[in-house]
Amino acid sequence: MDAAAALERLRDISSQVRAAVIFERGGKVVGSTLADAERAKRVAQEAEELLAAAEQRRDATDDGGKFAQLEAAVQGGSVFVVRDGDRLIAATTPPEPTVGLVFYDLKSCLRELETTAPKKRAPAKRKPATRTKKTDAKP
């Protein structure tokens, strides 16, 4: 599934997501529900800066897990940023969304994308040829 199809599916399953942008670390936009590409790029940049600021909040002495996801709730709505590997998705919702459900939908969207990435298949091992004696010979 490509990014456009994954985002289309996200909009179908989640009525709470208003807009979403899939991007990679560095700000490269992979897909977006926004019509304006420049806006999508700026959303990706802002989201990356948001998560960089969030990562700094982690206690420096604590070497726990890496950033996984965040929700920033403001008066006008909520902003979600979810990471899966090198890919991230930033999405906006109306105020007071069902947080767990939105996180689940965004993660599913990223995973659907990941499963479509071309994987190199190892060549199948050939079974060694074996000879069997025919036993149906008449006596």
Add this chain to the structure above:
Amino acid sequence: MRSRNVLTGMLLGAGSVAGTLLFRRRLARQRERVDVYFGDGSMVSLTKPDEAEPLLRRARQILELAS
């Protein structure tokens, strides 16, 4: 006498509407927060204005861009 009662009623009504608006606005401000989840299952909730405000500002910017 009657006009005075009407005026008092109107003032009381306006005051309660303004009070409700202020209360709701303050309540909404209190609800502004940033929850950050990490891969090890831990979560940091930023609610204090001094620590959350830089992140909330970016979130507002994203909402504005995406609208």
